[in-house]
Amino acid sequence: MAEAFPATIAARMDHELEIRKSRFLCHLQPVASVAEADAFIAAMRKEFWDARHNCTAMITGVRGDQARSSDDGEPSGTAGVPMLEVLRRRGMTDVVAVVTRYFGGIKLGAGGLVRAYGQAVSEALDRAAIVHRRSLTRVSIAAPHADAGRLDNLLRDWAGAHDAVVGDPEYGSVATLTAWVPEDELERLRDDLAAWTAGGVTPAVGEVRIVDVPAPASR
Numbered sequence: 001m002a003e004a005f006p007a008t009i010a011a012r013m014d015h016e017l018e019i020r021k022s023r024f025l026c027h028l029q030p031v032a033s034v035a036e037a038d039a040f041i042a043a044m045r046k047e048f049w050d051a052r053h054n055c056t057a058m059i060t061g062v063r064g065d066q067a068r069s070s071d072d073g074e075p076s077g078t079a080g081v082p083m084l085e086v087l088r089r090r091g092m093t094d095v096v097a098v099v100t101r102y103f104g105g106i107k108l109g110a111g112g113l114v115r116a117y118g119q120a121v122s123e124a125l126d127r128a129a130i131v132h133r134r135s136l137t138r139v140s141i142a143a144p145h146a147d148a149g150r151l152d153n154l155l156r157d158w159a160g161a162h163d164a165v166v167g168d169p170e171y172g173s174v175a176t177l178t179a180w181v182p183e184d185e186l187e188r189l190r191d192d193l194a195a196w197t198a199g200g201v202t203p204a205v206g207e208v209r210i211v212d213v214p215a216p217a218s219r
Contacts (some may be wrong), residue, residue: 063118
């Protein structure tokens with residue numbers, strides 16, 4: 001299997017829940033750096049300036065090695081920390097969460113706040129499109145134009161069953177197909193490609209890179 005890294009989300013996700021008349025609005029955003037996360041937090045605090053709290057949690061870095069949270073006026077440890085723990089438990093990185101709370105007049109207590117802020121982030125993640133990351137090897141396949149469509153279809157079917165990712169074909173004097181493949185699947189791809197082309201096509205193996213792999217759509 002390809003080495004796995006923390007996942008991220010494909011796009012922004014907003015989710016709201018109400019608990020004892022308090023509204024909790026969770027905003028999740030994929031980010032590429034701490035600076036991007038800080039900019040998103042600032043934008044949310046500006047947009048929801050009238051809320052009593054805009055609590056935050058972020059994890060960044062390919063291996064999720066940078067993390068930060070803020071309770072933004074809630075009792076210490078009742079908001080940012082449980083939000084951050086949900087992100088960690090779900091194996092996320094390069095994502096920032098902002099939970100905006102509009103107080104409904106009923107105090108929730110420390111335990112209630114911990115559950116509410118964690119639940120807001122957890123439910124938002126349940127609705128987000130998850131992007132997994134893998135360490136994969138680039139494979140280039142040069143093929144005659146007449147065979148390119150058939151090979152591209154075969155390669156995409158193969159990739160779906162072997163944790164690989166296929167790029168868009170490029171057309172020059174020949175068609176070039178590109179795939180990102182787990183190292184332990186390279187030999188199988190060589191064998192299958194030889195079978196598809198009666199030994200007429202050999203893949204060229206290139207660099208190793210961490211690649212985003214979208215989660216399969218649910219059916």
